[in-house]
Amino acid sequence: MSYRILTGEIDTETNTFSKVPTTLKNFELLLGDEIPPARRGTRTALGAAFEAAEKFGWTLSHPLAAVATPSGTVTNETFEQLCTWLLGGAEGCQGALLNLMGAMVAVGYEDTEGEILARLRAVLGPDAPIVVTLDMHANVTEKMATNASALIAVRTYPHIDYYERTWQGAELLDRALSGKINPRTVIAKRPMLHGLDGGRTQVGPMRELIDRGDALEDSGKALVVSVCAGFASSDIYDVGPSVTVTADGDTAEAQRIAEEFMDYAWETRAFTTDTTISVAEALERAKTGEAGADKPLVIVEIGDNPGGGAYGDATDLLRAMIAADLQNAAFHAIFDPEAVQAGITIGVGNKGRIRLGGKHAPEMGGGPLEVEAQIVSLTDGRFRCYGPSFLGGGTWRSFGPCMMMRVGGIEVAVISRPEQTVDLAQLTSLGIDLFHCGTVALKSYHHFRAAFEPIAREVVRVDAGGLGSKTSRQYRNARRPIWPLDEITL
Ligand SMILES: [Zn+2]
Incomplete structure (x- = not known):
């Protein structure tokens, strides 16, 4: 059977401290038939999706690729328009392979990716595999983990493996479509605003956890292990690092792994290589x-x-x-x-x-x-x-x-x-x-x-100043208590 698969991309992260709202004008927008000539043959997420579709014989529905430099909160109209475009391509699909940033905030929706995935789940039904690649600076939520079948965050910072992660997702999607696996994803978090050295993968705790996750995937003990450092410039309830683990059916062991990984992230939360000179x-x-x-x-x-x-x-x-x-x-x-x-x-x-x-x-x-x-x-x-x-x-x-x-x-x-x-x-x-x-x-x-x-x-x-300067910020929406804003003993 040839499957129809929804693919697409909405890629921006939101600095809620910025006073510049993100509107459609901020996006480099590609719609429908504009996408294949722009992405085919490139080492990008969608480049990999097109190649995978050929390998697995899928027909792709590709309504939207939208990329914007991070800015302030996305307007509600912009978010709804992006959803309308993307989900407009979902009808008649048996699965999805999407690339989402994971830290976009809109007026009315702190957790936009969770909302997109919930709406998509409602269209595709409870059993359709939905595989999502994420930036490792995603603020991952329970709603995202519940509505996606698998979340696959990039494992390099600088991020140079979207292509490889999308291929990983495509192979997983192919196995799920043919009924060989039933991917389910669970999440663990701690009361941390940031940690994992901001996601730096050269040395330190992020490197350690990514290596451990790779080993678990290689051994077959987990389908996917994704480690996200979070994006502290989004002042939302669910801000902060997370680990998601995707298992085949039974999620009890996956949850144990996710908790163990987050224990390590918590213990190493103060580690940093983020240094500056005058x-x-x-x-x-x-x-x-x-x-x-x-x-x-x-x-x-x-x-x-x-x-x-x-x-x-x-x-x-x-x-x-x-x-x-x-x-x-x-x-x-x-x-x-x-x-x-x-x-x-x-x-x-x-x-x-x-x-x-x-x-x-x-x-x-x-x-x-x-x-x-x-x-x-x-x-x-x-x-x-x-x-x-x-x-x-x-x-x-x-x-x-x-x-x-x-x-x-x-x-x-x-x-x-x-x-x-x-x-x-x-x-x-x-x-x-x-x-x-x-x-x-x-x-x-x-x-x-x-x-x-x-x-x-x-x-x-x-650090010569600017909105991203290391000065104190007033968080209003982050869950409290949260480290390092509050003293916490776990
Ligand atoms: Zn990132």
Whole structure:
């Protein structure tokens, strides 16, 4: 029998502390027939879904692929429209293979993925296999675990295994469709806001638990073990790390495994490799090494990382780089569509004054920066993402009209849609020869490492302010008590 399978993608995480609502305009949207040419042949979740459908003889229903840089709470209308598109393709399907972020929050729905899966379950019925790949920064809920048959979180940070995890899901789905297995998923959590070193998979507790989970899958003691670090910028009741275990039918042993894993996550909750140095020290290293450097010093600005929902227009690091008169340097990027329009008016090759960034939250990370700039390039923002990180693997992306301008010895990228820096082509497509820069500054957190560590002479991280800065936040919705906001003894 040939099965009809729903596939699709809704991928954004919500920083509920952001004042910028997420609407349909924030999404790179692909509908129906637009999806195969954009994703087939790419090393992405949907790229794997198309290949798996061919292998297993499925007919795919692929109504929606929607990806947005993390931002503030999704409007209710936007959430309902995304649901209408995705679930509109579910009728007549015998199963589903979806890629969901797992930390999207909408007005009216703290747990959007749980809601999507509950609605999908209602359409497909209690026995249809629903397999979902997740970001490991998902805030996984009981509702998600109950309504999905299997939850498969990525196991790398930077996330470079969506393709492999989707293939894992497809094989599981094939076995479930043919009645060989009956996947059921259970979840364990602890009163933790964050932990597992933010999900870093190089060393530490996340590495340990992923390895243990792989061993359990290899031995057949579990169908899937997923370890999620959670996303602490979503102030919701269910925020925080989780372990989900998928078993064949009987879930008692799966629950025991999940609890044991979360005991370990709790014990190691304070472990961190999340270190920074001061901006002054970073600039001193840049000045010291800039003469004769054959590889860049990479300075990563973590407080204003759009990948975590920060605004992406904080100016203090760039201001300090200009004041330090860095030479042969690059900066990616300031999110400021108005500044790009000003650059278009000035024109390529010309000089003019530009008022740059600092518009969303001037009190965090610096207000607008007045610069005398030479406009070097203007593009439509489209480029091919060849890097290893999430939407790479040959996918075309766009950050709207983009500009590169020279301010003193620094080449500055200005973009019209916010995004963290994860792919070398984000710079090279604007004409920045980053391989021969003395210093390259980026707005990212950890994802940059996949593409930028191999080309860097050294990587340093600084917190120059911004919405993602390590300052205290007022949580209102997270369940209490919760560590580290409250003292807890378990
Ligand atoms: Zn993530």
